[in-house]
Amino acid sequence: MPIFGASIQALNGFSVRLTNYDAAYSWSVTTSAGTATISNTGLVSVVGLASGATAVVGVTTSRSGYFDVLGSATGYAAIGTAVTPRFGLTNSNATGFTVQITNFDTGFAWSGSGVNGETVTVSSSGLVRVTGVAPLSTAVVTISVSKSGYVTGTAQVSATAVPEQTQSLSGSDVTISMPVSASSGVSDVTVKVDIPVDAAPASTVFTTGALATEGVDAGLRTITIKASNDGSIITDLNTPISITLPTSSMTGVPVYSPDGVTMIEIPVLTSLLLPDGQLMGYYRFPDGSIIIISRTL
Secondary structure, three states: OOOOOEEEEEEOEEEEEOOOOOOEEEEEEEEOOOOEOOOOEEEEEEEOOOOEEEEEEEEEEEEOOOOEEEEEEEEEEEEEEEEOEEEEOEEEEEEEEEEOOOOOOOOEEEEEEEEEOOEEEEEOOOEEEEEEOOOEEEEEEEEHHHOOOOEEEEEEEEEEOOOOEEOOOOOOOOEEEEEEEOOOOOOOEEEEEEEEOOOOOOOOEEEEEEOOOOHHOOOOOEEEEEEEEOOOOEEEEEEEEEEEEEOOOOOOOOEEEEOOOEEOOOOOOOOOOOOOOEEEEEEOOOOOOOOEEEEEE
């Protein structure tokens, strides 16, 4: 007697495995709709079904000297693919990263898994949190989305675990060096942030973090800079800070995001001086490196 496992839906049919398949027997298949085939490992496939359609597949097994035995199973074609996950910019931290699913839908079930045992969770708002990654190591995780009657959708996202860097203004200029590349990456990239002592009140804490680290080897260098003093967020600076981006394959215009969503092109400067009244500008050196000068965060 043919014994069937669970059926797996596809866009135009379904498949089901015979758990007691034996190559010593002859196997044949029929179907009430579409076209049925059986592989030499016992996988029965039905194709040619309309979206959501049902078919009954029959399997007959025979062998010389034995009675023929018939078994049947019912399967359904999927209504469609659940969703293919899409992602915003990854945001690195010391033990992994977070990333927002931009097409998150609470009508589907979402889950995540890591290639090397990382812990992956998806919040009720679609924020993916990955932990268990060694500093300056890259993790690749798979996000899956499913719903009854639909084919499971999957997509991968990767990022490097980069600890935030923090410096406090205390009587002298400070420099924050922010690594944004994996130790195993093609590019060894560190972004440097120079902060004059009079850029903000004494004891102001500047914190930098790495974004979109999966694009570093392709020339993308993206960081966040935040400042706070006694619990208050500081966005306007008394004197400009400078951000040095090392030589990269990037040939486009640097951008700035005041809210993490809107991207604004930074104006080009003809020298290393930021004109009075201008909040931000960038200068490109002959070797391709860039310095961004800014009076705002």
